Amino acid sequence: MPRWDPRAEERLREAALELYSERGYEHVTVAEITERAGLTRRTFFRYFTDKRDVLFAGSDRLxxxxxxxxxxxxxxxxxxxxxxxxxxxxxxxxxxxGSSIAVQRRAIVRSSPELQERSRTKFAAVADSLVDALERRGAPAAEARLLTEVGVALFREAFERWTDAPGPARFADHVHEVSAELAAHLRVADPHVPGGG
Structure with a gap:
């Protein structure tokens, strides 16, 4: 009987990311992932529901x-x-x-309409959680929705910058940078609609 491998999930993820990068997500099967990792299909499905889940496993916790x-x-x-x-x-x-896996994952998601749609669904769920949290803090519903949209946009832009320029800067540094830029734009914006009464 084969021994339990404590690195099985990591090996499967590494194999999948390599294959997706080499051939494109749509052209890779679960069988090819398990063969590359030297593991079985049964082991694959112990950790992931399907080949897409390799990229999004754990995202439900965000x-x-x-x-x-x-x-x-x-x-x-x-x-x-x-x-x-x-x-x-x-x-x-x-x-x-670390950003190295995030960079690789982002490139794979960008190359596939199916994965882009899954990513949008993921962020919609994040937004729902954030709206609920803000309302529980006492924010009116409309304000909570608006601030959530801004917050998700800030998160996505900070994530893009973090993965575009891997280095000593922390993700949090990019959050501060993006929010400062937004604040600067809002300070110079005229809140009145041109031609309004």
Whole structure:
């Protein structure tokens, strides 16, 4: 009987990412992933539901993790400051995992319409969790929805910058950079609609 391999999940993920990068996501099968990893299909399905799940496994925790961080933020913070605090905390977790796999994964997702759609679905679930957290902090529903849209946009842009320029900068540094740029634009924006009464 084969012995349990503590690195099985990691080996499967590495094999899948290599194959997706070499051949394209659509042209790779589970059998090819398991063969490359030197493991069985049974082992694959112990960790992943399908070949797409290799790229998104664990992503269902992003929304609840971000929401919990927002709820833990200092009660004196404004709703938007609480969002930024949550993004920084989640960013620290991402930074610990390193950017190399994130860069590879991002390139694979960008190459596949199916995976791009899955990514949009993932962020919609994150947004729902964040709206709920803000409302629980006392933000009105409309304000919670607006700040969530801004927060998700900030997260995505910070993630893009973090993966575009791997180096000493933490994910949280990019969150601060993007939010500062947004604040600068809002300071110079005229809140009145041209031609309005």
């Amino acid at each position: 929304g609840p993790t971000l929401a919990a961080a927002v709820l833990r933020a200092d009660a004196a913070l404004s709703p938007f400051e609480a969002v930024l605090s949550g993004l920084v905390q989640v960013g620290d977790l991402l930074t610990e995992q």
